[in-house]
Amino acid sequence: MSKPKVLISDKMDPNAARIFEERGCDVDVITGETPEELAARIGEYDGLAIRSSTKVTPAILDAATNLKVIGRAGIGVDNVDIPYASGKGVVVMNTPFGNSITTAEHAIALMMALARQIPEANARTQAGEWPKSAFMGVEVTGKTLGLVGAGNIGSIVASRALGLRMKVVAYDPFLTEDRAVELGVEKVDLDTLLSRADFVSLHTPLTDQTRNILSRERLENAKPGIRIVNCARGGLVDEAALKDLLDSGHVAGAALDVFETEPPAKDHPLFGTPNFICTPHLGASTTEAQVNVALQVAEQMADFLVNGGVTNALNMPSLSAEEAPKLKPYMKLAENLGSLVGQLAHGNLTKISIEREGAAAGLSGKPIEGAVLAGLMKQYSDTVNMVNAPFLAKERGLDVRSVRHEREGAYNTLIRVTVGTEQGDRSVAGTLFGSDAPRLVEIFGVGIEAELAGHMLYIVNEDAPGFIGRIGTLLGQNGINIGTFHLGRRDAGGEAVLLLSVDQPIPQDVVKQACDLEGVKFVKPLEF
C-alpha cells in the first residue's frame, strides 16, 4: 500500500514534518503559494497541514480530489470552510490546547503594555527623548477585567489576572455558575461587563453570534476609560468605531493582535492613533506553542491517515487509535447493513434507527452511525463517506436514532438497522463471526447467514421444492458462476429468501428471467 501524502502549506515547526515521516507518511513542505498554485497541487495529497495563512476555500476543496484530512496547527479554524469540507467528506482537526497558555500570556502582556503605554514610551526613549512626564500609567491591581469568552484561553487569562489581584467578570453563554465559581470569576451579561470593566479581553471564536460583538453602540455605552485587548479574532470589534472612540478618549486604549483583514492595509485608520498598539497575529508565536501544535497536528493527522484514529476533529466524533482497529470490522458491517437496506427498501425513507446490542453496545455509536448512513446513501451519492453522511442525512430530513441494548440476544454482538418506509418498518441485522468477520443474520424478519460482498442476488420466492434447481440452471445457462448460496425462510411452505453471491454483475435480462421463474416474488441484484 502506498504511503499517505501530506502537504504542509504554512510555516510550521520542523517537528511536524519529522513526525509525519516517522509515522509513515510522505510529506512536502511548500509554503507561500497563491490559491491558484495550491489548487493546482492539492489533488496529490491525502492530508493538508495548515496554520492561519492558507485559506481552505470551496475552490481548494473542489480541487482536493484525494484529500481526507485537514489539520490546523492551532485553534481557530475560520480559514477553513468546514461545512464545505464536511460535504466533501474531509475531516477537519485542530489542536485545541497547544497554544492556549501562550495566547493567554500575550493577552496579559498587551494589557500591561496598554496600562503603562510601554510601546510608545520605548519608541520615544530610543528616539533620543526622555519623555518621563508624558506617560502616566494605571495600576491593574484592584481593577476589573471583563472576559468575553471563558473557554480554554479565557480561563487561563482569568487565573493570571487573579494572580495580578484583579477582579474578573466574565460573559460567556456557555459558562455555568459552578464553573464560574471554580474559575474565581463573576458571571455577568455583556452589558454589565462593559459597564463595569476597566479592561476587556476577548476570547471567543469568530461566529455569526460574535462578529462585531464590540459594536459601535456597545463601545459607546461601555465604561468611560475602558481599555480593550483582542487576541482572538479580527471582526469581533468594530475597528472604525474603535478609532473614533479612541480619538474621543471614551476608550482609553486598545491593543489588537488580530484584524478584520490580515494583514491590514498600510494606511489602516487605527495606525498612529494615540493609545493604540498592535502586534501581527502573534498570540500563538512562542517556541513552546509552535512545537506543541506542530507535534500535535502531525500526530493526529498521521494517526488518522495510517490507523484511522480520530482526535480533535471538528466535524466527526473522536475515535482513539486503540478503538479504531476494534471498530473496523463493525464499520464494515454497519456500512454493509446500511447499503443493504438502502438497496432494498423502496420509496422515501423518513427515519432510520441503528441499534447496537451486546458487545456492540460498548462501542462508540457515532462512527457506526456514520458508517450505516454512508452505506445507505451510497445509492444517492458517489462522494458520500462516514464524515459527510450525517450532514447529508440531516439535509434530507432523515430522522436518525441510535439505540444501545447492553443485554445480549441470540448473538453476543449485533447491529440492527431499521428504516421507516411508506410500506412500514424494514429491518436487517448483522453480527461478527470471531472478532472480525461481518455477517448478515437477518433480513426483513427472516433469519439467514451470509457475508455481504461483491455482486449478489436477492430473491424472495415461495418455499416450494424445485426452486433452487431452477435458479441454478438459469444462472448456469447464462454463464454466471455462483460463489456462495444462502437460504432462509419465515416458515415452512411460506415465503423464502435466497441470497447468493456471483462472480460477475448480473445482466438486466437475467434478472428479468429470474423474475419470471415459477414461485418468484421479488428479485434484486445487489452490490457491496
Ligand SMILES: NC(=O)C1=CN([C@@H]2O[C@H](COP(=O)(O)OP(=O)(O)OC[C@H]3O[C@@H](n4cnc5c(N)ncnc54)[C@H](O)[C@@H]3O)[C@@H](O)[C@H]2O)C=CC1
Ligand atoms: N491570536 C492568536 O494567535 C490566537 C487566537 N485564538 C483565538 O482564540 C479563540 C478562543 O480560543 P479558546 O479559548 O481556545 O476557545 P474555546 O472554544 O475554549 O473558548 C471559546 C469560548 O467562547 C465562548 N463563546 C462562544 N460564543 C460566545 C458568545 N457569543 N459570547 C461569549 N462567549 C462565547 C464559548 O462558550 C467558549 O467558552 C479561538 O477561537 C481563536 O480564534 C486562539 C489561539 C491563538
Ligand SMILES: O=C(O)CCC(=O)C(=O)O
Ligand atoms: O498559527 C498562528 O500563528 C495563529 C494561531 C491562531 O490564531 C489560532 O490558533 O487560532
